[in-house]
Amino acid sequence: xxxxxxxxxxxxxGGGQLSNDLIRKYxxxxxxxxxxxxxxxxxxxxxxxxxxxxTTDSYVVKPxxxxxxxxxxxxxxxxxxxxxxxxxxxxxxSLALIIxxxxxxxxxxxxxxxxxxxARQNNISIVTGDTKTVEAGSADKIFITTAGIGVRVSGAVPxxxxxxxxxxxxxxxxxxxxxxxxxxxxxxxxxxxxxxxxCAVLWPLIEQMLMNCGGDVRFMRDATRGGAAAxxxxxxxxxxxxVEICEKALPINPTVRAAADMxxxxxxxxxxxxxxxxxxxxxxxxxxxxxCKNHPLGKDAAxxxxxxxxxxxxxxxxxxxxxxxxxxxxxxxxxxxRIC
Amino acid sequence: xxxxxxxxxxxxxGGGQLSNDLIRKYxxxxxxxxxxxxxxxxxxxxxxxxxxxxTTDSYVVKPxxxxxxxxxxxxxxxxxxxxxxxxxxxxxxSLALIIxxxxxxxxxxxxxxxxxxxARQNNISIVTGDTKTVEAGSADKIFITTAGIGVRVSGAVPxxxxxxxxxxxxxxxxxxxxxxxxxxxxxxxxxxxxxxxxCAVLWPLIEQMLMNCGGDVRFMRDATRGGAAAxxxxxxxxxxxxVEICEKALPINPTVRAAADMxxxxxxxxxxxxxxxxxxxxxxxxxxxxxCKNHPLGKDAAxxxxxxxxxxxxxxxxxxxxxxxxxxxxxxxxxxxRIC
Numbered sequence: 001x002x003x004x005x006x007x008x009x010x011x012x013x014g015g016g017q018l019s020n021d022l023i024r025k026y027x028x029x030x031x032x033x034x035x036x037x038x039x040x041x042x043x044x045x046x047x048x049x050x051x052x053x054x055t056t057d058s059y060v061v062k063p064x065x066x067x068x069x070x071x072x073x074x075x076x077x078x079x080x081x082x083x084x085x086x087x088x089x090x091x092x093x094s095l096a097l098i099i100x101x102x103x104x105x106x107x108x109x110x111x112x113x114x115x116x117x118x119a120r121q122n123n124i125s126i127v128t129g130d131t132k133t134v135e136a137g138s139a140d141k142i143f144i145t146t147a148g149i150g151v152r153v154s155g156a157v158p159x160x161x162x163x164x165x166x167x168x169x170x171x172x173x174x175x176x177x178x179x180x181x182x183x184x185x186x187x188x189x190x191x192x193x194x195x196x197x198x199c200a201v202l203w204p205l206i207e208q209m210l211m212n213c214g215g216d217v218r219f220m221r222d223a224t225r226g227g228a229a230a231x232x233x234x235x236x237x238x239x240x241x242x243v244e245i246c247e248k249a250l251p252i253n254p255t256v257r258a259a260a261d262m263x264x265x266x267x268x269x270x271x272x273x274x275x276x277x278x279x280x281x282x283x284x285x286x287x288x289x290x291x292c293k294n295h296p297l298g299k300d301a302a303x304x305x306x307x308x309x310x311x312x313x314x315x316x317x318x319x320x321x322x323x324x325x326x327x328x329x330x331x332x333x334x335x336x337x338r339i340c
Numbered sequence: 341x342x343x344x345x346x347x348x349x350x351x352x353x354g355g356g357q358l359s360n361d362l363i364r365k366y367x368x369x370x371x372x373x374x375x376x377x378x379x380x381x382x383x384x385x386x387x388x389x390x391x392x393x394x395t396t397d398s399y400v401v402k403p404x405x406x407x408x409x410x411x412x413x414x415x416x417x418x419x420x421x422x423x424x425x426x427x428x429x430x431x432x433x434s435l436a437l438i439i440x441x442x443x444x445x446x447x448x449x450x451x452x453x454x455x456x457x458x459a460r461q462n463n464i465s466i467v468t469g470d471t472k473t474v475e476a477g478s479a480d481k482i483f484i485t486t487a488g489i490g491v492r493v494s495g496a497v498p499x500x501x502x503x504x505x506x507x508x509x510x511x512x513x514x515x516x517x518x519x520x521x522x523x524x525x526x527x528x529x530x531x532x533x534x535x536x537x538x539c540a541v542l543w544p545l546i547e548q549m550l551m552n553c554g555g556d557v558r559f560m561r562d563a564t565r566g567g568a569a570a571x572x573x574x575x576x577x578x579x580x581x582x583v584e585i586c587e588k589a590l591p592i593n594p595t596v597r598a599a600a601d602m603x604x605x606x607x608x609x610x611x612x613x614x615x616x617x618x619x620x621x622x623x624x625x626x627x628x629x630x631x632c633k634n635h636p637l638g639k640d641a642a643x644x645x646x647x648x649x650x651x652x653x654x655x656x657x658x659x660x661x662x663x664x665x666x667x668x669x670x671x672x673x674x675x676x677x678r679i680c
Contacts, residue, residue: 054489
């Protein structure tokens with residue numbers, strides 16, 4: 001308890017004694033380490049090289065806790081994954097909290113514990129941070145922004161410009177789990193208990209793919225907001241090549257499919273938090289798939305399609321179960337607010 | 341205008357077509373550059389060295405626009421200053437936006453323009469970013485989180501552990517300008533027009549001090565939330581040495597003093613956004629002061645006190661105009677919510 005109160009107060013963000021209390025009693029015990037504990041204006045780091053990747057994401061997911069994760073775990077996984085898919089080993093995270101006055105300190109602590117645990121399990125440190133408070137009604141409980149620094153793995157620089165016609169498209173497991181878990185929980189739908197977010201740090205699997213297949217891994221992206229459809233359309237749009245996906249090959253958890261059908265969503269549009277779309281050379285596709293299937297993060301992996309020829313305008317087409325073709329468009333955006 | 345609407349919609353944060361529109365029509369034209377325009381999951385950077393500083397801050401200032409700046413300018417200056425006071429040349433920023441549905445796109449654009457201008461004027465690039473939207477009532481217009489990377493200037497590693505008894509304390513100009521500007525504007529007080537935030541990037545001045553005085557600059561901190569009182573107390577608390585400040589020597593704008601007196605604030609507790617407290621060796625203090633006074637960012641600089649002996653518990657004491665002594669405590673925290 002801070003100041004005889006069990007809720008966050010506006011003064012906890014004022015930069016004075018109460019801010020200090022919040023940091024020392026709640027933040028450092030849960031996410032602290034030698035660097036963060038110095039409480040400097042910035043963290044001093046000695047990286048093995050100046051070739052780095054840098055990324056940031058804000059997390060506003062609702063509800064804060066869901067089957068398979070919470071906003072804290074998401075804030076660590078999501079930002080680490082943005083580094084990993086760029087071919088960088090994640091090395092440090094920042095953590096900025098915007099907290100609504102009145103948030104129970106017990107909830108804040110659960111979230112901080114989750115951040116600390118996820119970071120420790122994945123060998124990454126929160127090295128710098130900030131805490132702001134706003135009045136009740138000026139935020140929705142808590143928003144978290146993490147930024148991450150990763151060091152480039154030598155030799156592997158995946159990028160859209162590496163993609164060639166004929167390349168294979170791999171996904172490391174079932175699609176739509178995160179988004180359908182959140183939306184079902186929000187709507188209080190009964191199959192909720194069978195749904196579980198795929199929220200996970202992908203680096204251990206990606207590192208194996210890069211070590212074994214190097215430059216044959218042309219491009220990777222984690223299929224979060226906008227789902228696989230958004231990622232595939234970005235590939236088609238940036239390369240000007242058609243992308244062909246085979247419906248039969250898409251790994252989808254049956255409960256996720258049922259929930260999506262019932263609620264009127266296309267699973268391809270639904271956010272994932274532990275899935276990447278990888279474009280790999282045709283010669284390396286089977287090896288990449290083998291590496292995925294031998295790893296807990298990729299046991300349901302599949303080759304779901306391939307990159308086609310250059311066309312006037314790159315299109316994503318789905319070959320349906322009965323052999324028809326359907327264009328998969330970039331989702332409009334109103335599918336699932338506050339999914340991450 | 342996006343989608344026939346002049347306000348931000350929830351779907352602008354959905355990761356689909358509308359997110360794309362917002363990024364391409366508003367964000368890239370104002371803050372874009374070669375790296376950001378690639379819209380990768382993370383930005384790839386080649387730093388001159390792996391010895392870096394890393395920092396983050398969220399900005400929730402209210403009102404969004406104030407005399408001397410706005411939330412966008414603040415988000416660039418504040419994070420760059422956290423790198424600068426650690427002795428690091430700022431090289432890259434991330435930009436994460438949390439936007440309340442219904443925010444006028446015109447306001448968003450003004451803020452983005454300000455971010456872009458401040459970054460360009462200070463030779464720094466926004467290299468990676470994120471945009472989230474939340475429902476009306478779930479945030480207060482816009483919150484901005486920036487993270488920054490800086491490269492350590494060789495030879496200069498200022499830190500609390502370098503501080504010695506007898507060191508001089510310098511501030512680079514008048515105290516309390518930012519905080520009193522915000523609070524006066526919020527309260528609609530008439531001297532508002534004479535008050536102006538000191539919001540500025542301090543690196544150009546700090547670089548000169550480090551180049552000329554190197555290790556004689558023992559420690560620096562920008563005196564933001566909690567004001568000079570918080571920074572001085574952090575020094576006393578971390579070193580266990582007393583800190584003595586001379587009231588006569590404190591540079592304070594007369595309008596700021598009048599506003600603080602009228603509203604019942606101690607100027608020492610009030611946030612600054614363009615002021616550092618530097619602890620320098622006695623032998624270098626005059627030279628540091630000269631460098632400050634010759635620079636636009638330090639023309640009102642002053643030596644305001646010195647570090648005393650080790651004591652049972654480091655205390656900050658003010659020698660008043662009439663020769664009395666008053667202990668300056670760490671502010672409690674409820675002085676000025678949402679000041680930055």
